[in-house]
Amino acid sequence: MLHATGSLLTIDVGDRSVTTTDIDDELAAFIGGRGVATKLAHDRIPFDADPLGADNRLYFASGPLQQSNMSFTGRMSLTGLSPLTDGLLSSNAGGYLSRNFVATGHSVVEIVGESDELLAIHVTDEGVEFEPVPELEDAGVPAVTDAMNDRHGLESEHLVTIGPAGERVVRFASVMTYDERAFGRGGLGAVMGAKSVKCISFDGDSAPALELPNEDLHMEVHREAATSDDIMRRQGTTNLTEFLNDEFSLPTRYYSELEFEGAADIGGNAVEEKKYEKAACSVCAFACKLPTRDEETGLETEGPEFETVFSFGSNCGVDDVVDVMKSNELCDRYGMDTISCGVTVAAYLAANDEFGNAELVHDLVEQIAFREGDGDLLAEGVARIHDELGVENWAIKGLEHAAHDGRVVQGQGLSYAVANRGGDHMYSTTMIPEYHGKIDPEGTAGKAEHVIRNENLNALRDSGIICQFGVGRAVEDDRFERLFDADFQDLLSVGSRVVELERHFNNQRGFDGEDDWVPYDLPDLESSLQEYYDERGWNDDGTVPADRVDAIAGSD
Template identity: 30%
Template sequence: MAWTGKVLRVNLTAGTCTSEDLRMDWAKSYLGQRGLATKYFVEEVNAKVDPLSPENKIIYATGPLTGTMASTGGRYSVITKGPLTGAIACSNSGGYFGNELKSAGWDMVIMEGKSPKPVYLLIENESAKLMDASDLWGKSVWDTEPAIKTKHQDPLMRVCSIGKAGENQVLYAAIVNDLHRAAGRSGVGAVMGSKNVKAIAVRGTKGVGNISNPKEFMKVTYEKKKILAENAVTGTGLPTYGTQVLMNVINEMGAMPTNNHRDVIFDGAKDISGEKMHEPRKTDGKANLVTNQACFGCTIACGRISKIDETHFTVENKPQYHGASGGLEYEAAWALGSSNGVNDLEALTYVNFLCNEHGIDPISLGATVSAVMELYEMGVLTEAQLGCKAPFGSAQALVKLSEDTCNGEGFGIEIGQGSKRLTAKYGHPELSMSVKGQEFPAYDSRGIQGMGLAYATSNRGACHLRGYTVASEVLGIPVKTDPLVTDGKPALVKAFQDATAVFDSAGICVFTSFAWTLADVQPQVAAACGDEFDMANLETMGERIWNMERQFNLEAGFTKADDDLPARLKKDAAKVGPAKGLVNGIDKMLPEYFELRGWDTEGRPTSATLERLGL
């Protein structure tokens, strides 16, 4: 069995760390990571709890394939009730932290209560203890991680931590590991900060030695790596351009949200694209992109490492930003760039550095700034309030407002509450481009219809990684569907959502699904965990996990009314491009989706569905 069989429970109030056996009956029904940790969470936490109260819990979880030789088997997830949305939150990260936690002998860490003072959790294989973090409080992620490694004289230690954003309870604060990989969405960093936890530092030397059928596992993982290598997306596109390979593709489709979703094509897209990151600059002859980078066990290597032009206004006299670090990925480039009408690649890279340094989700930050820019152009917000002129297209405004948000200063304090709260405060809630309070990713659902349904029904609020129908509607994976029609999309969305729940719970990266289907994951899980994990089992498991998350949200107070899109996407037709004249057909798709899910007309799982799934 590929689990370690151990859970570390940390009672922050009492200051204790105790080991307990993993519930293997739950593991066989929910697999690991997202599914299994959510099972623990919903069993232990009242759905109506205040996300930032001591009664909320936060779980850091690996999957059974984490730390193994399965490609991309380095993932871990953070599960809690999200302060941005009030919904179930599960944020997934790569890098090397997940493997280290698993190699130390732990499937998951459950934190409960609240520490009376700042602490960090130190894990060295079986040993776990809370350490004083008073000297680290107020420091950035970039300062915290090396400080902990230096203190323990161990450069191989892996650290996940929060920056000032998490401490200040920015509602979309992230947890960052390996300096620039992040559990980025829904505000998991704010929950960590609310508990006075600065970091988790792990050193694991035990490895993963419990594979059910080692010879078969070696054979099947080798075969599946070949599929990734030979695929056009995972073998060529992502290694070369990262997720930024999509910038020009999505723009040409007329599905690039621009100026807070007022438009669907951004004229400056080519200036902030993956191709542009490769081009030598006129100023110094060097490219923005230095190299690509892989997470633990990854054979794709989609990560970007970038270096900013040292003469650029953002980093003049700021030598701490002159080195190479985590560069732009598509979602960040869109949210900070197209969404705000900004086509300055160096400015976007600088703000992305800030997000990594201080622990902030660049998607929610950029999308909230775009709502601010629209309110500014409407005359609702003024230069005096913002501390700068803030029209769409202003790189200077983007930088100023982002710095203030990261530092918890000026109008940045309000931006840190997210677009839903900000736009409501200033009388224009319709300008928040979000679902359940979480801001949209980089796909306009007038041009990619299935994504509208995926956003509206996502259990953690608007999200592309809970049902990435872009794979089918744009890239033709696993089959090509027409992005401009609603027919067939409810079934497509459900299939992607259920399969993704299994990918996430196994401990592998969802990007493998550009080349793999569930039929490629199943034999790897079976060889690692046991033959009972056949296709029927995994398919039901994905559906079970989705419905469990849905049940939590219903108990938290969400209703069918929350499965909706902003009026702009339902009433304001796209003005140009292939989707010209179209709005999103969510109202047509939702009833069919509910029926396929086995839910009633109000979006509640029927008793028959719950019984079938063992919920």
Template identity: 60%
Template structure:
């Protein structure tokens, strides 16, 4: 099986020392990316660690596909204990940094300890520099990028950094790369902030060579030739359709469709698009550089952001949504969690629909100013204080694709080790459907959907380890991915199952079980299908992993 190549580089930001170690056995078993990050985290992070304490570790990793030049492979994975969910979590980002990481010759990086001053860690194939940057405390993303470019000629595409939200340990702070691309869900930016690391940069000329079969060229050619709506509208093209079938969360989840959807949806956003945008080596080019009449420039908003700051906030002002999106990117915040938190606050103040409050609340959250200090904790921790319903799963704010309409996606939200993240199981693609009709399933009910969900979760774990974009569906099929990785579909399913098992085992050790696989609404048949899901995975009916046949902790 083809897997990522190269050692692990441990970066102790407290002592400012680095150390290489061989992880070939882990790479062979877990491919790279999320799989390798999960295994290293499982072995090395204490089960009782504080997510914002020095015992937490952050892993950044690439996969074998970053050695290719095919489309859908411009991504990087990060893994740590989440400050938002308190469980193990992986997130990945697009952009261009993955190839710069590959050029250093390392497969993965481990950040340990805590610096006594804001720190810039510059990694090359010749060594590591630990540069104190107290002047960058509370600096925005663009300010960080400008600083490292002036100091070392390192551009945005070689940078992973945090904005003020990470500095202030906002529980849903993002790590940012390529200026506007986010390791968004779960608060990994707060983990970086807790270590007092402002940015990581990567440069070198020592990539590991991996030969891929010609199917890689076929995928790239088809991506270039495709006339897909995402090339024009990104994921925002789904807005009006989701609204039509009542799967668009609206007014803090009190409704499932929004009368103003067309004003903030795909067609409206396409009108603001002024050039193409893409990720490293990708000919699909589905990103959304947009410009409003007010002189505002941003990238997006994508569908999830349109939901969180638009319909869920009761706002149909596209410029206001774009400005909130731009502020999140600049300050380093996950747009989904942040938008939902803002919507929760508006609901608590009977102010849903007040577009003028969006950007102001984003700023207050990032700097923990006034009410922002409360909102920075996330909905799960503050819903009682606000007097509103706790619309989270495992402490994570919900993505779009309303599970009250897309019932298989609701099941996926419940079982996800990551919380209410749509890309963990992504059952919605079969329920809208966004796949061929023969692969579509009925939206109603959960009975009989556990088997497909397990397959989806395993496949997505492999994609996050390879690493390849979720939007490669239809191009990078399971058969093609197996060919590219020199293995079988069945073996890839086994790799994915190992990753999901390890995540669940780590979370079990932290007290997670069946009681956490819940939703904030009633879903008929959920209890019995959860049992079917656990049985399909070989877990106990209480939602915990049976360890007899599972990999042991080796750290």
């Protein structure tokens, strides 16, 4: 089975020490990316660790396909204990970082400890340097890039960076790369901020030796990506906006409505009109990114994508695409997840009858980033503040609910309930076959099998690492087998082990079936949860049996 090669580099920012460890066994069993990072986190983060304490660890990880020239592979994984969900969580980002990361000679970089001063860390194939950067306190992400470029010739494709939100441990702070690409969900930027690490750079010329099977397939996928006429290449995920508004649902005004009258003004066509050039991730010919500019105001950003159109558009009652672009740009500059931030702002608007007030939205985003005024409360996220605001809790396991509405695509609702990450649509993506009519969107009965397969496939995808837009468009089951030189069911088993380790870690922190919940009624949910546990081979209370964890440990 193809897997990443390269060592684990552990950086203790407290005592400024560096250790290199051979992890060949873990890589062979878990491929790379999210898989190997989850195994390391499960084994090395104490089950009772404080997410914002020195014992928590962050794992930046690449997969084997980051050493290829195949489209849909310009991504990396970041794993740690989330200050938003209080559980183990992996996030994923594109851009141009991954090849520079691999060039350091490491497959995983682990950050532990807590610095007594704000640091930039420089990782190369020759070693690690620690640079105190107190003058970058409160700097936005682009300003940090400018500083690193001026001092070291390091541009945004070499950097992971936090903004003021990370420094102030906003619970949904993101880690940014390439200035506008985010390791977004779950607040891992707050973990980096709690460790007083402002940015980390990666550079080198020592990618580990790796023989890739079926390299002809890489070029085949690349050609298909380059010649595709998929609307995603013009509009990104925003092409979904009007379709979902008309045919399924577009959560509106803090989920109180299912249709938004202003959808056309913030959807795919409106965003495409603001797009001024093509953009992609590393070596990808699909080029689905959205550099946008408003000529009247001079505002430039990348995006918004569909989830931001929902979170800062329909869910806030805002129907001007430029206003949504502004919210997107502020979140990128200050380093915050646009879904969680937008949903939290929408909760505030609901509490204060201010839907549609775009100026207030922008003010609140800035207040959250600096924990000023009402922003100090909102920086805690919906799950912690909904009672004080007097609104419903539209967060699952602490993670704000995504746009794809489980009240309408109910298999997706089941997937939210059981997902280790909570309200994240990317964990299982069960909504995709429901939207396409491959399974009936109504009901949860009999859908546990679909949810499990997608969870396992997506864990495999994030271990490889392959972009979600490539899975299903260019990489089907047989191509997974050829890319990884393994039987597809064996590959899905790797994904299953990743999901089980995440679940077991969270079990040790007190999570069980009582937390498998959504903020709305779903038909047959209780029996579908039991079906899910039975299919997984878990206990009736939603916990992973100890012997299964022992078996996973023995698979190293």
